[in-house]
Amino acid sequence: MAAKNGMLVALVAFVLAVSSSVDAQFKCPKARGQFEDAVQCDKYYECEDNVATEKLCPDGLVFDPTIKLINKCDQPFNVDCGDRLELQPPQGTSDYCPRKNGFFTHPDPSICNVFYSCINGEELEMGCSGGLHFDEKSGTCVWPDVAAREGCGSNANKKLNDGFQCPKETRYDKNGQVITHPNYPHPTDCSRFYYCLNGVEPRLGQCDAKMVYNEDLQRCDDPENVPECKDWYKEEEGGKN
DSSP: OHHHHHHHHHHHHHHHHHHHHHHHHSOOSSSSEEEEOSSBTTEEEEEETTEEEEEEOOTTOEEOTTOOSSOOEEOGGGOOOTTOOBOOOOOOOSSSOSSSSEEEEOSSTTOOSEEEEEETTEEEEEEOOTTOEEETTTTEEEOHHHHOOTTTTTTTTOBOTTOOBOOSSOOBOTTSOBOSSOEEEOSSOTTEEEEEETTTEEEEEEOOTTOEEETTTTEEEOGGGOGGGTTHHHHHHHHHO
């Protein structure tokens, strides 16, 4: 037992010695403040009374010494890292969030108008409007020729067997937000509708029994709420008799 305790003490002492050695290699430019690492863009040092403590930005963010706020970690597209190209290992939580924080392209390279905002590993799907593509380098939606992304829109010309093709228009909800997966009514069948995954890949949808598609609400609804389809199932039942 004494031997095990001795080994544990020795291990703790070794870890502390290595940590102290790492911090000791950095010389504080000033007695107090936060200063960037020479090679790693998301690493920095916090100095108190000329004693440096090594710190890391949250995964996905990098250190910007020019920020005058206490929190100097920001999105990579806002920071000029210069030669500080190294980063900590990714701690991503999914294909949508390869790192815990940041703005990332859709994992399908053919879908360029959809991107994800990740905060602490939680993703929020967002979309570009007006035919723009998301540019990870600038963190914004830009014209396709500026983004210069390969494979974009490879699903854009897809058609279903009945000839339906996703319109190129961008659709918005009542709050002015882009509808990422817009719906469209079927021309001859009230119980069916089309939807476009990420605005480009067409799919055929089917309402639940005794429901019809309501274009105004963009979802399935009771027939009595859709004047042009109010007798849809009555006609169907009449045809069966």
